[in-house]
Amino acid sequence: MAEKKIKIIVAKPGLDGHDRGAKLLSRIFAEAGMEVVYTGLRQTPEMIVEAALQEDADVVGLSSLSGVHNHFFPKVVELLKEKKLDDVLVVGGGIIPLEDIPELKKAGVAELFGPGTPTPQIVDFIKGNVRS
Amino acid sequence: MIDKKELEQVKKGTENWEKGTLGKVLSKRGERKEVFTSISGIPIERLYTPEDVKDLDYGKELSFPGEYPYTRGVQPTMYRGRFWTMRQYAGFGSAKDTNARYRYLLEQGQTGLSVAFHLPTQAGYDSDHPLSMGEVGKVGAAIDSIEDMRVLFDQIPLDKVTTSMTINAPATVLLAMYLSIAEEQGVPFDKIGGTIQNDVLKEIICRGQYIYPPKPTMRLTTDLITYCQKNVPRWNSISVSGYHIRESGSTAAQEMAFTIADGIAYVEACINAGMDVDSFAPRLSFFFNVFSNVCEEVAKFRAARRYWAKVMKERFGAKDPRSMMMRYHVQTGGVTLTYQQPLNNIVRVGLQTYAAVVGGTQSLHTDSYDEALCLPTEGAVTVALRTQQIVAEESGACLTVDPFAGSYYVEALTDEIEAEIDEYIKKIDEMGGTLVAIDEGYIQKEIQNSSYIFQKEIESGDRAYVGVNKYIMEEPPATGLLKVDMALGDIEAKKLKKLRAERDNAAWQKALDNLREVSKSEENVMPAVIEAVKAKATVGEVCDVWREVFGEYRPKEFV
Numbered sequence: 001m002a003e004k005k006i007k008i009i010v011a012k013p014g015l016d017g018h019d020r021g022a023k024l025l026s027r028i029f030a031e032a033g034m035e036v037v038y039t040g041l042r043q044t045p046e047m048i049v050e051a052a053l054q055e056d057a058d059v060v061g062l063s064s065l066s067g068v069h070n071h072f073f074p075k076v077v078e079l080l081k082e083k084k085l086d087d088v089l090v091v092g093g094g095i096i097p098l099e100d101i102p103e104l105k106k107a108g109v110a111e112l113f114g115p116g117t118p119t120p121q122i123v124d125f126i127k128g129n130v131r132s
Numbered sequence: 133m134i135d136k137k138e139l140e141q142v143k144k145g146t147e148n149w150e151k152g153t154l155g156k157v158l159s160k161r162g163e164r165k166e167v168f169t170s171i172s173g174i175p176i177e178r179l180y181t182p183e184d185v186k187d188l189d190y191g192k193e194l195s196f197p198g199e200y201p202y203t204r205g206v207q208p209t210m211y212r213g214r215f216w217t218m219r220q221y222a223g224f225g226s227a228k229d230t231n232a233r234y235r236y237l238l239e240q241g242q243t244g245l246s247v248a249f250h251l252p253t254q255a256g257y258d259s260d261h262p263l264s265m266g267e268v269g270k271v272g273a274a275i276d277s278i279e280d281m282r283v284l285f286d287q288i289p290l291d292k293v294t295t296s297m298t299i300n301a302p303a304t305v306l307l308a309m310y311l312s313i314a315e316e317q318g319v320p321f322d323k324i325g326g327t328i329q330n331d332v333l334k335e336i337i338c339r340g341q342y343i344y345p346p347k348p349t350m351r352l353t354t355d356l357i358t359y360c361q362k363n364v365p366r367w368n369s370i371s372v373s374g375y376h377i378r379e380s381g382s383t384a385a386q387e388m389a390f391t392i393a394d395g396i397a398y399v400e401a402c403i404n405a406g407m408d409v410d411s412f413a414p415r416l417s418f419f420f421n422v423f424s425n426v427c428e429e430v431a432k433f434r435a436a437r438r439y440w441a442k443v444m445k446e447r448f449g450a451k452d453p454r455s456m457m458m459r460y461h462v463q464t465g466g467v468t469l470t471y472q473q474p475l476n477n478i479v480r481v482g483l484q485t486y487a488a489v490v491g492g493t494q495s496l497h498t499d500s501y502d503e504a505l506c507l508p509t510e511g512a513v514t515v516a517l518r519t520q521q522i523v524a525e526e527s528g529a530c531l532t533v534d535p536f537a538g539s540y541y542v543e544a545l546t547d548e549i550e551a552e553i554d555e556y557i558k559k560i561d562e563m564g565g566t567l568v569a570i571d572e573g574y575i576q577k578e579i580q581n582s583s584y585i586f587q588k589e590i591e592s593g594d595r596a597y598v599g600v601n602k603y604i605m606e607e608p609p610a611t612g613l614l615k616v617d618m619a620l621g622d623i624e625a626k627k628l629k630k631l632r633a634e635r636d637n638a639a640w641q642k643a644l645d646n647l648r649e650v651s652k653s654e655e656n657v658m659p660a661v662i663e664a665v666k667a668k669a670t671v672g673e674v675c676d677v678w679r680e681v682f683g684e685y686r687p688k689e690f691v
């Protein structure tokens with residue numbers, strides 16, 4: 001039997017319109033054999049978590065380049081917990097200053113990928129840490 | 133450019149060189165790569181000779197600066213007359229914070245202002261809207277009402293500076309506020325100069341700050357253009373932008389092609405709105421990116437100027453030479469800056485500045501080296517401005533007009549990029565025009581494809597990126613980054629509450645009702661918008677009227 005595909009929601013929280021990375025990664029994830037749902041722009045944490053619930057997603061990938069990660073990323077993790085989706089892997093990327101990373105990880109974001117991260121590194125991380 | 137006999141000699145000479153001098157070296161040692169390509173993927177030959185420009189008709193394709201088709205520049209003296217406008221895009225925090233940065237920049241010798249609005253303003257929401265959470269003052273100034281606008285330009289005389297505003301879907305609202313402040317300062321509209329971006333198509337293509345569906349949003353665009361043509365004669369009423377197209381991953385030729393396609397759509401919309409082409413086209417302006425590959429960028433600018441001139445003359449029958457001139461602002465490539473070894477970015481910006489100047493820009497923003505990390509700090513902004521001043525004063529780029537003209541390489545590349553632009557425009561025409569091409573996702577997919585190819589080249593190491601995939605080193609985390617206070621959201625929300633409580637709400641209601649009626653009719657919305665902002669209607673409130681009348685746009689995603 002074929003292995004179940006990893007399902008990932010790629011989401012753009014807030015009003016940020018920079019979606020080059022989100023779109024590029026959506027394609028890379030699909031090529032790596034994952035099932036990808038890209039939400040488009042202007043998502044609230046509630047919308048993202050609803051999408052994760054509806055799609056029965058294994059992973060939520062958040063992308064932000066406008067500096068709202070400290071507000072939005074922990075909120076998504078929190079709402080996932082409320083919906084009993086604790087085992088959904090949450091990763092993030094974009095312009096995330098290194099000094100913000102410890103706090104985000106403490107809040108439950110599994111990993112953060114800054115500019116210039118080779119995409120295979122992101123794929124490997126997801127495959128290595130997603131729920132089995 | 134060259135007579136037949138001479139060309140024969142060059143041809144023969146090239147053959148001899150290939151067999152002789154070159155052949156000997158190649159037989160001992162090959163070149164670093166099989167194929168060399170520009171950053172946009174254009175294959176680049178080992179050597180360019182007169183043969184590569186043998187068909188170039190000087191009078192027709194190059195001509196003289198300030199003359200059709202403007203390949204060599206839009207003014208006859210270019211930077212021997214005066215330098216370009218040094219205009220740093222800036223804005224963060226409150227109107228007061230940003231006002232302080234503007235006054236600092238003007239003291240440092242900057243010659244024009246460029247307003248960055250925070251995302252809520254750009255998306256037509258007030259600072260206290262739920263979607264504004266966490267965004268207030270982050271990537272630009274928080275401007276909700278005419279009161280914020282007044283603080284933003286405090287002690288800045290609007291008849292002495294020119295101002296550029298990066299605002300699109302709500303452009304009419306912010307222009308209305310600016311005009312009202314000018315009026316308060318006692319500056320007549322014909323003394324105000326500046327540019328408003330007002331380019332909604334590229335928001336839909338790639339930048340994401342859209343609000344309304346294409347048709348009604350284009351109506352707001354043309355209303356603004358018409359209003360300025362009649363009332364604010366020195367105002368550039370649109371800045372058709374390729375900058376963000378390039379940032380999203382396009383090649384240099386695609387940047388120019390898709391921007392020109394958008395430009396064609398706006399010209400058609402204005403003509404359809406009943407305007408004569410020469411009545412508005414002189415006030416159309418453009419906005420482009422610039423990367424570090426100097427010759428390709430120079431060729432790109434020259435090709436686009438030439439192509440646009442032909443479009444205006446041949447396709448739209450423009451008669452006024454000013455309608456055919458592509459005038460533009462350039463910003464160095466934000467996406468080329470690296471998070472790794474950020475000081476290297478100063479060199480990238482230096483090369484890009486040089487390319488923009490040799491390419492003939494009218495105005496320039498240089499990125500700060502710390503922009504891949506955070507909003508630029510004051511020290512980094514100063515280096516960026518000094519970079520422009522060094523290129524202006526020390527590099528020699530401003531001694532003569534169009535200094536790279538006649539280079540076999542640059543002329544051949546100019547032709548090649550123009551041919552690629554032409555191919556795209558023809559294809560888009562065949563599809564039924566720019567709006568159809570956007571609706572079908574054609575333009576978006578072309579850009580995404582280029583972005584994907586570039587990423588693969590970086591990851592395979594085929595294309596070197598210093599500090600990213602080559603010459604990597606361990607570094608300590610960056611410190612001293614600019615942070616915007618998270619409490620600003622609450623402060624702005626309180627300000628809005630006070631404004632709503634204290635304004636004359638009957639006058640406010642009347643102004644918004646009037647705006648609603650005008651928006652449903654075919655009348656120009658600008659006077660009603662001016663009336664509304666003067667009655668202290670906020671950006672979000674005005675935009676909500678149109679959300680009700682026009683509906684909201686939800687794009688199809690083409691991933």
